[in-house]
Amino acid sequence: MVDLGVGQDTTNTIYTDSQSVFVVARNPIFHARTKHIEVHYHYVKERLSAGEISLAYVPTQDNLADLFTKALSREKLEAFRKSLDLLPFVD
Structure with a gap:
């Protein structure tokens, strides 16, 4: 820095x-x-x-950065999205 x-x-x-x-x-x-x-x-x-x-x-299962770096199951994607207070993707 x-x-x-x-x-x-x-x-x-x-x-x-x-x-x-x-x-x-x-x-x-x-x-x-x-x-x-x-x-x-x-x-x-x-x-x-x-x-x-x-x-x-x-722990790997709690690593929120995986949301941006890996392909995740829908369940894990939704859990991480909610943890970060991100809005859901709408078609």
């Missing part, structure tokens, strides 16, 4: 259902097995250690 000229006093919390993010981000030791892990995992690890972000687990 500082790079964008927006200051803030608190850390940003990133909610994720990815267990691999937690494993890599919280492991302070670089192993040969983590050498080929995607760059964004290492970026998260750096930002976490710098105190700029914090991670919080959200």
Whole structure:
């Protein structure tokens, strides 16, 4: 946020259902097995250690972001839509 000229006093919390993010981000030791892990995992690890972000687990079935990123069943779509107070789609 500082790079964008927006200051803030608190850390940003990133909610994720990815267990691999937690494993890599919280492991302070670089192993040969983590050498080929995607760059964004290492970026998260750096930002976490710098105190700029914090991670919080959200179970997959409760991950509202899936509404925008995945094909969902009608029931799950409606439940997430209602959770976000979005209006129903009308033909």
